[in-house]
Amino acid sequence: MKKHKIVDVINENYGQFTKSQKVIAQYITDNYRKLPSMAIQEIAGELDVSDATIIRFTQSLGYKGFLDFKNALKAETHEYYAPHSRFYRATAYPLRLEVESERDGSSLMDKIVHDDFSCMKEFYETFDRNIVTNLTKRINSAEFIHIAGFGTDAVPATFLEWYLSILGYSSRLYTDGGFATSRSVAGFDEKGLMIIFSTPRHLKIEKSIIMAAKEAGTYITYISNANSLELSSLCDENITVTDRANEMINSYVAYMSLCNMIIMEAYEQNKENIDKKLKKQLKLGEHFDVLL
Numbered sequence: 001m002k003k004h005k006i007v008d009v010i011n012e013n014y015g016q017f018t019k020s021q022k023v024i025a026q027y028i029t030d031n032y033r034k035l036p037s038m039a040i041q042e043i044a045g046e047l048d049v050s051d052a053t054i055i056r057f058t059q060s061l062g063y064k065g066f067l068d069f070k071n072a073l074k075a076e077t078h079e080y081y082a083p084h085s086r087f088y089r090a091t092a093y094p095l096r097l098e099v100e101s102e103r104d105g106s107s108l109m110d111k112i113v114h115d116d117f118s119c120m121k122e123f124y125e126t127f128d129r130n131i132v133t134n135l136t137k138r139i140n141s142a143e144f145i146h147i148a149g150f151g152t153d154a155v156p157a158t159f160l161e162w163y164l165s166i167l168g169y170s171s172r173l174y175t176d177g178g179f180a181t182s183r184s185v186a187g188f189d190e191k192g193l194m195i196i197f198s199t200p201r202h203l204k205i206e207k208s209i210i211m212a213a214k215e216a217g218t219y220i221t222y223i224s225n226a227n228s229l230e231l232s233s234l235c236d237e238n239i240t241v242t243d244r245a246n247e248m249i250n251s252y253v254a255y256m257s258l259c260n261m262i263i264m265e266a267y268e269q270n271k272e273n274i275d276k277k278l279k280k281q282l283k284l285g286e287h288f289d290v291l292l
Contacts, residue, residue: 006069006076007032009061023047024057036074040066116253122242123254131239132258135195135221136265139169142193146213148174149197150205156223156255157197163263167270168277177205185209190217197255198224199243202231210234223258 010025017025027047028035035043044051051066058069139145145164149157154175161173174181188194194213198206207230213220214234222235225243232238241254267274 006061006072020049020053021057021060024049024054032073036070116251119242119251119254120257123257126242127258129261132261132265135237135239136262136269138193138219138221139164139262139266140270142219143170143191144187144189144193145169145171146174146188146192146194146218147171147196148194148206148209150175150177150203152252153197153199155252156259157195159256160195160259160262163259164266166278166281167263167266167274168281169266174209177203177208181205181209185212185216188213188216188218192216192218194218194220196220196222196235198222198231207231207234223255 007029010029014022014025024047027043031038040051040054044054047054055066058066061069063069063072145161147157147161147164149155157175158173161171164171172184172187174184192213194209196206196210210220210222210231211234219237220235221237221239222232223239223241224232225241239258241258243251243254
C-alpha cells in the first residue's frame, strides 16, 4: 500500500530520535487530526519544548518548516482515517512504551491491551467527576432524553439508553440514519436533552442530528475525544474521553466507564423514585419471561 509520508516516516525512524524528538513524534501521532489547526506556540507550550525544537524536528522529516509540515498534514488527514490505513498502522509498527527495552518484540495483542489500559489510566487521572454530576442533573430535569451513536458509537449509546430506560427515564435511541430517525427528530424541543457519542471519522448523520436538535432548542451534550473540533463547536457541552481514534479499532473502555458513572450517579440522585419504578417493573415482569 502507499505509505503516508508523515506517520510512516515517524514510525520507521522513531528509534533514532532523541528524547525530545520522541516526545514530539508521539504527540503528532496522538493528535494527528487537530494539529493542522494548532499554532506552533500552542504545541510547544503543551510539550514544554521550544518553537525551534519543533521546527528542527519537522525539517528532519524533510519539510521546509512547521508551516510546510502543517500543510502536508492537512492533505493527508482524510486518507489517514480510511479503514485500510488504520489497519495498516495497527499492524505495521511495534508497541512503543516509556521503557521500550522491557517489551521488545511486543505483539499486536500487547499493543491493544496496552492502549486500553492507557486509555483508562488517563481517563481516571484527568477526568473531572463534577462533569458527571452536572450531566446527571440535566438528565433528571429533562422531560425526554435523546441518546445518539452511529457506527461503532452505537455501543456506548445503546448501553447508556438501555440502563436509563430501566431506571425509568423517558428516552429514545438513535443508531442509524434511516427514515425512522428523520421522523423521530420531530420530538426534539427545548425541554429535552441530547447525548451524542462521536469518534472519528465523523459521519454526516451526526452533524445532521446535532443541527436538528440545535434548531429545536434541545440541550446537546457531546461526548468524544479532544480532536473532535468541528462538531463539538455546535454543541452546548463537551465531555472529553480518552480513546485511540487513530487506530482501526477505537478503544471504548473509557466511554463505557463514563456510562457506568452516569447510570450510577443518576440512581444516586433519584434513588427513591427509581426504586419505586424498579419494583413496579419487577412486578409487571412476572407476566413475561424476563430477568431484570
